[in-house]
């Protein structure tokens with residue numbers, strides 16, 4: 001099965017990353033509320049009417065904010081010639097029903113489990129995971145697209161807990177950034193200049209991710225909780241205040257759960273650590 005001709009509505013982070021990763025000739029139109037991003041001037045149509053006018057695409061991909069999906073689907077569905085193609089949205093938080101206004105055609109989901117910046121996101125697509133949903137014919141098309149993009153693809157089971165799936169993605173990506181930011185503030189508290197603090201936790205996080213990939217999550221866990229070093233946790237708690245203290249306590253309780261599952265930490269030490277964390 002060859003991949004279909006594609007149009008993308010919503011040229012933000014996801015839309016641009018995907019557009020840049022598609023093989024030449026596959027992308028026939030881009031669109032959205034705004035004018036064309038740099039490099040897409042020839043393909044771009046502003047607004048739903050211009051986007052749908054004489055559109056030759058077999059697959060239309062809506063990559064607009066989650067909260068705009070219903071509105072945008074209704075706008076596209078109201079245009080002449082809307083029926084008779086595939087429509088998917090790219091949100092991990094919603095099912096195909098988010099674009100139910102387009103249900104006279106085949107509707108589905110094409111979510112890539114990755115964090116795309118505004119520029120340069122295409123390079124992150126190969127090797128990422130994607131999950132797809134829809135009727136079998138549409139899923140076949142999306143699997144083909146995923147293969148061309150070098151994604152590892154999974155079909156979303158039915159039923160599928162979108163909230164749990166998306167919360168996992170948010171923790172692995174957005175929460176990681178917030179933790180690094182909190183860590184950066186603490187490095188500055190320790191006396192390290194801001195310019196260095198911003199950079200020096202990145203190789204540590206990268207090493208940790210590498211360990212998680214090569215050894216699995218449980219074996220990758222190091223540090224005072226896994227070792228049962230109660231005194232070190234006490235030392236941390238003695239200087240932490242405000243939001244960094246709250247973040248530390250919430251995360252170390254979670255680390256204690258992971259350590260317990262790893263089976264490497266003596267249970268009396270874990271109890272002591274949990275007591276310290278919950279009594280402060």
Ligand SMILES: NC(=O)c1ccc[n+]([C@@H]2O[C@H](COP(=O)([O-])OP(=O)(O)OC[C@H]3O[C@@H](n4cnc5c(N)ncnc54)[C@H](OP(=O)(O)O)[C@@H]3O)[C@@H](O)[C@H]2O)c1
Pocket residue numbers: 009010011012013014015032033034062063064065066068071072090091092093111112113114115116117
């Ligand atoms: N970024 C990621 O890492 C990522 C990863 C996986 C999935 N996703 C999903 O991809 C979708 C898009 O996310 P994003 O991060 O790419 O968002 P984004 O960077 O904010 O881009 C959204 C795009 O949609 C357009 N838009 C907003 N409201 C619109 C409307 N009512 N009508 C037409 N166009 C509208 C915006 O154009 P304007 O300039 O007109 O506002 C913008 O081009 C979301 O469902 C998100 O969950 C994102």
